[in-house]
Amino acid sequence: NKFKLYPEKIYFQKFLLDIIQLFEYQCKLKSIFIKVRVCPLVPKFLTTDKNRLSQILINLIGNALKFTHKGGITISAQLSKKHKDYVDLSVEDTGIGIKPEDRSKLFRIFGKLEHQETESVNRQGIGLGLTISDNLAKLLCDNPALEGIKLDSEYGKGCTFSFAIKRDLETPTAKRIDHNFSWEDIPSMYLDEGDTKLDPQSRNKYSFSLASTN
Numbered sequence: 584n585k586f587k588l589y590p591e592k593i594y595f596q597k598f599l600l601d602i603i604q605l606f607e608y609q610c611k612l613k614s615i616f617i618k619v620r621v622c623p624l625v626p627k628f629l630t631t632d633k634n635r636l637s638q639i640l641i642n643l644i645g646n647a648l649k650f651t652h653k654g655g656i657t658i659s660a661q662l663s664k665k666h667k668d669y670v671d672l673s674v675e676d677t678g679i680g681i682k683p684e685d686r687s688k689l690f691r692i693f694g695k696l697e698h699q700e701t702e703s704v705n706r707q708g709i710g711l712g713l714t715i716s717d718n719l720a721k722l723l724c725d726n727p728a729l730e731g732i733k734l735d736s737e738y739g740k741g742c743t744f745s746f747a748i749k750r751d752l753e754t755p756t757a758k759r760i761d762h763n764f765s766w767e768d769i770p771s772m773y774l775d776e777g778d779t780k781l782d783p784q785s786r787n788k789y790s791f792s793l794a795s796t797n
Contacts, residue, residue, distance in 0.1 A: 586635070586718065586719060586722055588635060588723070588752065589634070590630050590631055590632050590752040591630065591631075592628050592629070592630045593630075593633050595625065595626065595627060596619075596627065598636075599619050599640075599658060599660065600619065602640050602641065602644070603617050603618075603644070605641065606644055606648060606656075609648055610648065610655070610656070613651070613652065614653075615648075615651055615652070615654060615656065615677075616655030616656070617644075617656045617657075618655070618656075619657070619660075620657060620658070620660070621660045622660065622662060624661070624662050625661060625662055629670065629748070629751070630750070630751045630752050631723055631748055631750075632722075632752065635722065636719075636748065638715070638719060639720055639746070640672075640674065642712040642715075642716045643674040643744050644658070646712070646713065646744075647676035647678060647742070647744075648676075650678035650679050651677060651678035652679075653677065654676070654677025654678075654741070655676070655677060656674065656676045656677075657674075657675045658672070658675075659672070659673045659675065660672050660673075663729070666729060668750055669724070669729060669748065669750060670747065670748055670750050671745060671747050672746055672747070673743050673746075674743070674744050674745075675741065675742070675743040676741045676742055677740070678741050678742060679738075679741075680736045680737055680738040680739050680741050681736040681742055689734065716732060717731055720732050720747075720748070723752065724746065724749060725749050725752065726747070726749070729747040731746065732744055732745070732746045733746065
């Protein structure tokens, strides 16, 4: 395997916030939203390769941004319903979607979607990004039954790319990070509508709950 993993313990909710802040300016320019939904049952800390997970999410969000012209992008995380030791992640957009005949092209090296709606933003093809992201997702999952990036799309309505990661990727020296993070640190633009109106006792039911169980 050409990719080597360096797992460490990360504060997961803060990690997701840092990722979407990278796209804040671009989303503002296009007048679309970007937000995160995290199930309260997702642990505060996960042991994974932070840099590899960042690569996957940045690639998926970047593609979603490219093809989304109204609405927005939602990043979601929840515990796997079938495999308790895994977290399901998804990047959903309200973009133009993908035609059934184009789906097989997405994970090919230099694959290109060839129809009028994508021509102006997809002149050079998808490149290596999605292919590499798929391989990285398989490594972070470490489970043949779950591995890889999956696509759900309805043409004209958007796409959802999803994958699972192991919540505690094995490592002999996982590094725990210090944190000082609260609800007040989360800009309102990243929250679901109404979250900023919740009292602190109720917020554990909604996005970016800091009262989730480990």
